[in-house]
Amino acid sequence: MNKKIRIVIAKPGLDGHDRGAKYIARALKDAGYEVIYTGIRQTPESIVATAIQEDVDFVGLSLLSGAHNELFPRVVDLLNSQNAGDIVVFGGGVIPEEDLAFLKERGIEAIFRPGAPISEVISFIESKTGSTAA
Amino acid sequence: MELIKRITRGNTRAIARGISVIENNSDTKEELIDGLYPFTGKAQIIGITGSPGAGKSTIVDRIIQFERNNNKKIAVIAVDPSSPFSGGAILGDRLRMQTHATDPGVFIRSMASRGYLGGISAATSGAIKVFDAAGFDTIIIETIGVGQTEVEVIELADLIILTLVPGMGDEIQAMKAGIMEIADLFLVNKSDIDGADRLKSEIEYMLMLGPENDKAHTPQIKLVSAKNNSGTEELYNTMFKQLTLFKESGLLDKRRKERIKMEIEHIFIDKLKDILNTRLNLKENMGIWIEKVYNREIRPYNFVNKKMENLKKENLL
Ligand code: B12
Ligand SMILES: Nc1nc2c(ncn2[C@@H]2O[C@H](COP(=O)(O)OP(=O)(O)OP(=O)(O)O)[C@@H](O)[C@H]2O)c(=O)[nH]1
Ligand SMILES: [Mg+2]
Numbered sequence: 034m035n036k037k038i039r040i041v042i043a044k045p046g047l048d049g050h051d052r053g054a055k056y057i058a059r060a061l062k063d064a065g066y067e068v069i070y071t072g073i074r075q076t077p078e079s080i081v082a083t084a085i086q087e088d089v090d091f092v093g094l095s096l097l098s099g100a101h102n103e104l105f106p107r108v109v110d111l112l113n114s115q116n117a118g119d120i121v122v123f124g125g126g127v128i129p130e131e132d133l134a135f136l137k138e139r140g141i142e143a144i145f146r147p148g149a150p151i152s153e154v155i156s157f158i159e160s161k162t163g164s165t166a167a
Numbered sequence: 168m169e170l171i172k173r174i175t176r177g178n179t180r181a182i183a184r185g186i187s188v189i190e191n192n193s194d195t196k197e198e199l200i201d202g203l204y205p206f207t208g209k210a211q212i213i214g215i216t217g218s219p220g221a222g223k224s225t226i227v228d229r230i231i232q233f234e235r236n237n238n239k240k241i242a243v244i245a246v247d248p249s250s251p252f253s254g255g256a257i258l259g260d261r262l263r264m265q266t267h268a269t270d271p272g273v274f275i276r277s278m279a280s281r282g283y284l285g286g287i288s289a290a291t292s293g294a295i296k297v298f299d300a301a302g303f304d305t306i307i308i309e310t311i312g313v314g315q316t317e318v319e320v321i322e323l324a325d326l327i328i329l330t331l332v333p334g335m336g337d338e339i340q341a342m343k344a345g346i347m348e349i350a351d352l353f354l355v356n357k358s359d360i361d362g363a364d365r366l367k368s369e370i371e372y373m374l375m376l377g378p379e380n381d382k383a384h385t386p387q388i389k390l391v392s393a394k395n396n397s398g399t400e401e402l403y404n405t406m407f408k409q410l411t412l413f414k415e416s417g418l419l420d421k422r423r424k425e426r427i428k429m430e431i432e433h434i435f436i437d438k439l440k441d442i443l444n445t446r447l448n449l450k451e452n453m454g455i456w457i458e459k460v461y462n463r464e465i466r467p468y469n470f471v472n473k474k475m476e477n478l479k480k481e482n483l484l
Contacts, residue, residue: 036191037254037279062255067279072262079268083261086274088183116180 038162039067040091043080045108048098049073053126053147057093060151066158077107085117091158094124094141101128102135109140121161125149168195171202177301179274186276189293200293206300208423210242211410213305214320216286217330219312222356224263225393226330226402227307231267233403234305242274242298245309246287249279256280260309274298285319286310292323292430321349322429325419326410328352331370333362347373351409352387354402359392384418446483447474 042058044051051073058070069087071080084092092112094105101124109122125145128136133144143157170188173181185203189196213230215223227243234241245260258277267273276294283289287310298306310320321327329350353370355363370388387405391398413419443449459465478484 035281036193037281058257062250062257063253065253065255067249067256067258069258069277070262071265071268075265076269079265082269083265083275085179086183086268086276087258088187 037067038158039069039087039089040093041069041071041080041084041087041089042093042095043071043075044073044095045075045077045080045104046096046098046100047074048096050097054095057095057125064155077104077111080108081111081115084112084120085115089120090162091121091123095126097127101126102132105136105141106139123157168198168202170199174203174297174301175206182274182297182301185297186294190278190290200296203296203300207296210299210303210306212295212324213326213328213406214308214310214324215328215330216310216313216320221330221332222393223309223330224260226356227309228264229393229396229399230307230403231264231273233400235270235272239304240272240302241305242303243307243309244276244278244291244294246278246280246291246311248311249281280311286313286317287319287323295323318349322426325413325422326351326406328354330354330356331366332357333360333366350386352389352406355388355390356393358390358398359395363390446478
């Protein structure tokens, strides 16, 4: 057995701010994870199809445009409806404090905002998998 | 095995899981591959290789479209390198193919090389069987961006496409011996930038100097701009024309049998390695042996021959 944790990093919607997503993708690679990066302008449907084909453990969403309350829950719902509710959804970007509770309730298990250290992201992933990448 | 049944029915989640079973080297891997084997052998397998950034993924994206226009089901295995330091990877090939993400006739799977050399990953051959058994008509393997000698895709594909781009004329000279020899189809991509015609002539010249080939074997050269989608349809038609020729001339069967030979050899070697590892307890002993050889206390051949003799005596080999 030689299981590797696989993670999709995706940007739903029309938001073109991709620095954060690329930064997170690289940091997770350096932490030993296999990261599938799909680029900007993805629909929730294409993100979910990708997650299923790639058989990932996590979907990490990045959004700075403000559309997170609509698009993040949509990804969770689609995963659930396709029997893939076991995939953990988390996210990050410019997301106001007051939206955090709502997103959590809708199944986005963690949100990392500007300035969040990568070590926190890694701790979160480890807490969900019960192991480290390597 | 329930998973086998679901894969042969083309269930997306099952296909994805099956590939993971193989990739993670799970206990059920052998059972899965053997269970799928009777359902394989129908798909056409195309390997696309070439240096980093040559445009391989962009071309695959175009090929997918032509296949879909013809109502064919197509699967892509896109390999990217794992970091030798962290073991992690960024798998970015599918970024260029995402317009097809939700098309049920298209299945794209990214794979990290996980330390495997040769431009593919150890699980690539198994993943091909999963897609083949699941009923995909065509399977494309995109290798990692390769140099001269990473030619192992030839052990997997019916047809090899080598992607080259202008500005690497000198490299062609260097490549002569390795990767240039495995190509059935030379694809000069980025024909929208200067130097593509010159590159094409250089390849033609190089092929003229090469050994005489039979007709089915004569490599084709195509000028393409994947970005502008020019020359791509001709490329697509040429690919399948070549495959038909290979089939008619018997070359395809010959290649597939050669591949089975390699596969059987690989399995034997892997199993023998496992046996050696446990019987000789290599994990613990290797350090000691290294010291002894380093200090010139023992000589490598003599030492190994003695160990082998012992194994034979004890009937462990
Ligand atoms: C750089 C920038 C741009 C660049 C983008 C370059 C690029 N390719 O990314 C340019 C100049 C192009 C740009 C354009 C625009 N921008 Co702008 N931009 C910014 C700015 C200044 C910094 C963003 C950035 O790159 N930060 C650095 C990265 C590393 O940080 P990050 O993305 O936040 O990521 C961190 C965390 O959020 C988290 N994270 C992010 N994603 C993820 C994902 C996961 C899975 C995890 C775990 C963590 C995580 O981890 C990262 C590291 O800590 C922000 C302001 C700000 N301070 O955030 C505005 C901002 C995001 N932009 C804004 C706007 C309005 C625009 C424009 C609409 C402006 C316009 N009217 O034209 C356009 C839209 C462009 C588009 N196509 O979408 C607004 C958004 C407002 C809102 N949310 O309501 C902001 C907040 C500025 C503001 N205060 O008004 N922008
Ligand atoms: N000018 C030009 N650029 C192209 C063409 N085809 C691809 N590109 C660009 O070349 C870059 C690399 O393209 P990819 O398709 O990712 O190349 P690749 O060979 O798959 O790259 P790796 O998988 O990283 O080795 C991208 O910026 C493409 O847009 C082309 O025909 N003309
Ligand atoms: Mg590529």
